[in-house]
Amino acid sequence: MTTGPDRQAELSADELRDSGGLRNLALSRGEVDRSTERRGDAAWLAAAWADPGTRVVVVEDGQALVRSGEGPAELVFLSPAEAPEGVRFLLGTDAGGVVYFGVAASLPPPDGEQVTGLGARPISLRQAGPLLSDRDAGLMTHAVALGNWHAVHTHCPRCGALTEPELAGHSRRCVVDGSEHFPRLDPAVIMLVTDPDDRCLLARNAMWPERRVSILAGFVEPGESAEQAVAREVHEETGVTIGGVRYVGSQPWPMPHSLMLGFRATATGSLEIRVDSDEIAEAHWFSRGELRASIASGEIRLPPPVSIAHRIIESWYGTELDGAW
Numbered sequence: 001m002t003t004g005p006d007r008q009a010e011l012s013a014d015e016l017r018d019s020g021g022l023r024n025l026a027l028s029r030g031e032v033d034r035s036t037e038r039r040g041d042a043a044w045l046a047a048a049w050a051d052p053g054t055r056v057v058v059v060e061d062g063q064a065l066v067r068s069g070e071g072p073a074e075l076v077f078l079s080p081a082e083a084p085e086g087v088r089f090l091l092g093t094d095a096g097g098v099v100y101f102g103v104a105a106s107l108p109p110p111d112g113e114q115v116t117g118l119g120a121r122p123i124s125l126r127q128a129g130p131l132l133s134d135r136d137a138g139l140m141t142h143a144v145a146l147g148n149w150h151a152v153h154t155h156c157p158r159c160g161a162l163t164e165p166e167l168a169g170h171s172r173r174c175v176v177d178g179s180e181h182f183p184r185l186d187p188a189v190i191m192l193v194t195d196p197d198d199r200c201l202l203a204r205n206a207m208w209p210e211r212r213v214s215i216l217a218g219f220v221e222p223g224e225s226a227e228q229a230v231a232r233e234v235h236e237e238t239g240v241t242i243g244g245v246r247y248v249g250s251q252p253w254p255m256p257h258s259l260m261l262g263f264r265a266t267a268t269g270s271l272e273i274r275v276d277s278d279e280i281a282e283a284h285w286f287s288r289g290e291l292r293a294s295i296a297s298g299e300i301r302l303p304p305p306v307s308i309a310h311r312i313i314e315s316w317y318g319t320e321l322d323g324a325w
């Protein structure tokens, strides 16, 4: 068995999408090469933008135009000449050599326009993610993430002056002090906790409507490991002490700029739940049978399949489950 870069090259697309056992998470399926080595190559970028075969996806406030009809849903791509003015970023190059860009701008008018075609409408990544092909889901996730970052990083955090995009839209530089700023990600942990009887802990956030439940989650704090964040969040929110933290997979969640890191953990002490009522309205242990019955009766609703939460719950449960937030 080889190691290092050779091994990476040998990984199949399926293996690359197999995120720690959670296969084909809706937003972790991208298959277009990111062409990172081209981001500083002005001549290559100009030639790609001049090529009418280059495909451009426009994003605005986390939405893109998606065409859905008879077949699978598809992103609406424009040629560079058709694309509106806006912050432009290189998304990558596919196996056929087609180059993809994103542009953060107002979405083109959807229906009835020659340029976008019939059946196109603006939809959010949360809705579009599960409907799109691997290629399009990856491109939209990448484009929405960069669009969201550019939208709120127009000014230098050091001196307050304007910043300008660089590296094909993958960094910004301050026009006054020259400091360079890269896209920010907020790492968040999301974890399924089980008790010694293999029941799982589900909770309802205080901001959610009745019946909606999920596994616990929270942001990683500065100076904290992901595993420490898992233990802290579970204890803060439910009073339960855990151990045996293990990573199960990750999914980008650029709404607006999170990376969800999925974990399993086991309760090590008392199973008594004391919720932090500021954050959590209620939390309960569910056996598989209790979960099935509670979903069937409408007593609880799980998060939608696009979420890593849904997929982690399914991986514990053993088969697919209905999610109907």
Ligand SMILES: [Zn+2]
Binding pocket: 156, 157, 158, 159, 160, 161, 174, 175, 176, 177, 178, 179
């Ligand atoms: Zn500055």
